Amino acid sequence: MNILVVGAGYVGLVTAACLANKTNRVVCVDTDPKKLAKLASGQIPIYEPGLKEIVDAAVSNKYLTFELGIKAGLTKVESESTEPTLVFIAVGTPQGEDGSADLRYVLAAAREIGQQLTQPAIVINKSTVPVGTAESVKGEVAWQLFQRKCFIEFDVASNPEFLKEGAAIEDFFKPDRIVIGTDNENTKANMLKLYRPFVDDEKRLLTVGVKEAELIKYASNAMLATRISFMNEIANICDRYGIDVEDVRQGVGMDSRIGPAFLKAGCGYGGSCFPKDVQALVRIAQSVGVEPLVLNGVESRNKKQKQYLFEHIVAKMGKDLTGRKIAVWGLAFKPETDDMREASSIDLIRALCHAGAQVVAHDPVAKEVAEQVFADLIRNGRLTLVDHAMAATQDADALALVTEWAEYKTADLDALKQSLKAAIVFDGRNHLNPVVMKQHGFHYAGVGRV
Structure with a gap:
């Protein structure tokens, strides 16, 4: 399949390399010429075990190339194929001053896609974005096409990533689940075709509505963060009683309804996902009049921890x-x-x-x-x-x-x-x-x- 990945950061580069590994024709674009120069010379700008080997193999086999900007990328990837071009948006969604997700890079990508698109496409949000973002992306692309007086068929889907830093390659090739958010049957068929080679059981391919997919990503990360903050709170209780949290953790985790994952006490969680996504979900809840009592507690405990x-x-x-x-x-x-x-x-x-x-x-x-x-x-x-x-x-x-x-x-x-x-x-x-x-x-x- 013909694929354009917008963004050569952590998510974009892993996505591009892994999709190219399954003999898809992938072009990965970025706006940073220094980063692209590193990639062209075989240097990987981030540390992720196994990523260099995957990138090198895909480049060597000519399934993965890098270009500067969306225009150059679309020019290279679009062909006379009857299949639509799959355009993944994998740009950053940094935290805004109020804790909400900043969508400027996502919408800028959508704008340029609309300005440069010449053939049917499925635009896929890979970035972690709030509920309703797909509608905004669709509106941005449609407006640019209207301005150009072009009538090109396109759709917008959600396909959130669930990659753990340090284990991203294994997560991509052996996923717990792949979430596809779409209400369009043609989009669904193309996405299923793309991802079937990555699963041994088609039950791992979960197709839901677009908004459901957008919320699944935030809810998943917030749940994991909640487990960590909960166990850290238990650890503080253990301190007061002089008992061992590791014994408590083991006893709790042996319950099949709970399980042992993400129950390890420590000095707080960090990274690019949990802190940002919990705060973003807080703002999402508040925006629709829901008081995020649990989420606020998760964040407060982590700051204290x-x-x-x-x-x-x-x-x-x-x-x-x-x-x-x-x-x-x-x-x-x-x-x-x-x-x-x-x-x-x-x-x-x-x-x-x-x-x-x-x-x-x-x-x-x-x-x-x-x-x-x-x-x-x-x-x-x-x-x-x-x-x-x-x-x-x-x-x-x-x-x-x-x-x-x-x-x-x-x-x-x-x-x-x-x-x-x-x-x-x-x-x-x-x-x-x-x-x-x-x-x-x-x-x-x-x-x-x-």
Whole structure:
């Protein structure tokens, strides 16, 4: 099938590469020439395990190409095929000042599609967008076609992505479900044809209305965020009673009605989806007169949870951390990604530096991103980023673990203890074994752990 993907960011690049892997002819476009130059030279602008191999194979087999702008992309992908061109909009929907989704890039893409379209097409919203966005996109495309006095058949569908950073390739090739939002039978047939090669059971292909599909994405992320915030609240109760949240989590998760996923206590969720989508859903609810009591609670608990590590550090070491050196392991919001958007490490490091501490931090892949996020702290000498985990802990007064990278779990504890000035570890992800840590002589503090 002939496919145009608008946006070579995280969602767009993964979508383009994976669709091209199934011998579809895919053109991926972007407005950033520097990003496209990197892609043309074989460089992947984001860290995602397995993505480079998929992109390289698709480019090598001539199923995937990159172009600057929608006009060039449509010129390349449109053909005399009787099938409509599938145009995926996969641009960013950043958070507006009021927490709602900013649709300027989505609507700009729709506008240009309408200006450049020459053949029948199905425009597909892959970006996470509020309920009713498909109607806005359809109106924008239709208006541009009207201005051009062109009568080209097109439709707009919703096809939200459910990609976990760090596991996006597997998620795309082995999806739990693929949601297709359309009321048009021709669109449905084309979308099913596109996605059948990705599922072993057609029941995984869920066709619903457009607005239903738009809401499914927000509701899914908000539910997962709710589970995390719920367990973090339980962890705080565990702290007060001196009981182990991991035992509680296991007991709760064994209930088949609940299950164990997303019930791990920690120092708050981050990333490009959960914080933004919960707040956007709050605004969606408010816009139709629904008071989002649960969603507001989820967000409030997460903001509070991001203070958890700092509060425990100052409770142990005092509010004035002047002259103290704190090591931080992990900067990305989760392992297997370099994404630091809304990462808990940001709140912690800025709070530590404000309290007077000298911070030395390590992350296996997020150093380059961190150099931008913390440019001010690095410039004024409050924060140092290092290339090796043990280099961060050398002569540190304490270690705070923020991201649960595998290499931290297998660290040599004897060497760690010898490296630290004081054998104090604050584990914000319950990543380390508290019994083993204490056997090695560490003062260990997890989240909701005895």
